[in-house]
Amino acid sequence: MTSVILQQPTEAKAARKTNRGFIHGLITNKKAMTGMAIMLVFIVMALAAPVLFPGDPSRITGMASLEPDGEHWLGTTAKGQDVLALTIYGARSSLLVGLTVGFASTFVGILVGLASAYFGKFIDEALSLLTNVFLLLPGLPLLVILAAFLPPGLGTVILVLTVTGWAGSARVLRSQALSIRSKDFVAAAVVSGERAGRIMFREILPNMASIVMGTLLACVIYGIGAQAGLEFLGLGDVSTVSWGNNLFWAGNEGALLTGSWWVFIPSGLCIALVAFALALINYAVDEVTNPRLRKIRKPANTERSAAQ
Amino acid sequence: MRFILRRLGFYLIAFWASITLNFLLPRFMPGDPVSRMFARSQDRMQPEQLEALRKLLGVDNRPIWEQYAGYLQNVLTGQMGVSITRFPTPVTEVISSQIGWTLLLGGTALVIAAVVGNLLGILAAWRRGGAIDSALPPVLVFIGSFPYFWLAMGALYLFGVVLGWFPIRHAFTDGLEPAFTTEFIGDVGAHLVLPALTIVLVSIGGWMLGMRNTMIATNSEDYITMAEAKGLRPGRIMLRYAARNAMLPSVTSFGMGLGFVVGGALLTEVVFAYPGVGYQLLNAVQGLDYPLMQGLFLTITAAVLLANFLVDILYVRLDPRVRSN
DSSP states (O other): OHHHHHHHHHHHHHHHHHHHHHHHHHHHOHHHHHHHHHHHHHHHHHHHHHHHSOSOTTSBOSSTTOOSOSSSTTOBOTTOBBHHHHHHHHHHHHHHHHHHHHHHHHHHHHHHHHHHHHHOHHHHHHHHHHHHHHHHSOHHHHHHHHHHHSOOSHHHHHHHHHHHHHHHHHHHHHHHHHHHHTSHHHHHHHHTTOOHHHIIIIIIGGGGHHHHHHHHHHHHHHHHHHHHHHHHTTOSOTTSOOHHHHHHHHHHTTTTTTTOHHHHHHHHHHHHHHHHHHHHHHHHHHHHHOGGGSOOOOHHHHHHHHHO | OHHHHHHHHHHHHHHHHHHHHHHHHHHHSSSOHHHHHHHHSTTTOOHHHHHHHHHHHTOSSSOHHHHHHHHHHHHHTTOOOBOSTTTTSBHHHHHHHHHHHHHHHHHHHHHHHHHHHHHHHHHHHHTTTSHHHHHHHHHHHHHHHSOHHHHHHHHIIIIIIISOOSOOSSSSOTTOOOOSSHHHHHHHHHHHHHHHHHHHHHHHHHHHHHHHHHHHHHHTSHHHHHHHHTTOOHHHIIIIIIIHHHOHHHHHHHHHHHHHHHHTTHHHHHHTTOOSHHHHHHHHHHTTOHHHHHHHHHHHHHHHHHHHHHHHHHHHHHOHHHHHO
8 A cells, every 4th residue: 555655646746747848848839839829819809809890790881892991901791791890700609619619529528538448348338339430420411410400509509519529539538548547556546445536537637638638629620610611501500600600601692703702711711720720739739748749850760861 | 250240230330320310300309390391392292291201200199119110111121201302203312313423522532632642641751851741731731721611612713713724513514414425524524623622632631641640650660670771772661661551540541531422522512513412411401301311311321331341341451460359
């Protein structure tokens, strides 16, 4: 028992040390900083939307299909709405849904993954089967079918995206949790009679923080992209202002066929920038935690490339 | 053999789950789909049709287990009812007339993206820090960040509307008779370029990065050093020693990608009005054509499961570790 008691503080200290190294690694990582800067701009934009553009963003403020000029910086839609206002307000719904879906599906993934790895045996078999079935069911068609049967609304969009999005994270988190499950300090916790929930969330979970973070980022990217896709197909909540709905209306009003590219570009670019920023942070997390992917200065490799 | 049987069992369970999902969805969702459909197409629908629909969607008074047994029997014998939007064509006929286009579009895009992406990944990992390795990944990740449909619409606008290089909708020119002539095949090819290109563009980054990261791990294996020590040509080491062993994850992705072929091309098909199953699925949803919707979903699922099963069989061939277990 003494060895167990002695072991725990060192484990904890080691974890804290790697955590600090992790954060330091992220701050000094160029990719991570670029990604976080872009995200910050969008979050500020979403929060400041009512200050920048007071009133309903989808009200008609000018002539139809105006090109960008001094008054309407990004022009107007075929209905005469200000594109800049729609784009900035769109960030609110898109980020909200993206983050909610991201957190919800990561949360479900953590629950399923940890329970699978910790309990093992029958529970693992059953949960893995469920996860694999959901992974295999074609996502987009399932999304469309679910959205068609459920009543339209923001809640439906979030629910549907979470239902189709959790399985990937569950699989990744399960395999990571399995490898931690077999470590000595978990066995020690089991022997010392800690409750299952405590072992899962206080012993195993903190040791897979970086994987959880990567999964969360991937889920948010998925959420934002899938919401836009669903709304573009007209299956979202058409009454809200979001990037996907902006593009749906742009398509519906034939913005491209009439050459109004300014209606179509901003929302798509925003989705891409957010997804790109999150992907950058994700790669940075990967690089910081996986030494193999870091910039290499190994002599063997430089020799090889010199030989070629 | 045991591995294959176990996988087969898994796919059967997955298929059963999707059938059951299909069965449960219309029965437990708020609102009555038949009434919604009836309100839309009052004059076109006959009372007996309505009755058949009620049975299919479970708005009848039989006990639920009896309904379930009947539904399973219908699906397994290929009776998926009659399409509403394309009345009186049976659902199976609508689907079989369109799945070919989806397979053509998705298959072409998948093969091109996988081959080119993997080759780029191999090269990037082999010359780490070289031009391909440092320049391409950020660009591809950035392109991959764009929503599919947005990129597709952009390409449609630029190359279809402004420049007029490629046709902007459908799989072949209206009025052309499908036949095995050079004219028709050329026409189909021209219609295929834009949709396939957009899919390749957004998916190639994933292939490349996946292959690159596996290759980097493989490159540090001892047998690579051994091969170098033996003085083999670098090209041979790269392809026959490193890439060959780094291929396995890509094979799995290829199976998943095959699933994407049938289901994921939905957005692309919608943008280009390409007459595949995805486009039809959206039409069915918009037209509240529940029988067609369910038939399409089941077909897509069955295709995905089948593709993955085939990849599993291939895996047994490729990876001896699977066989010995």
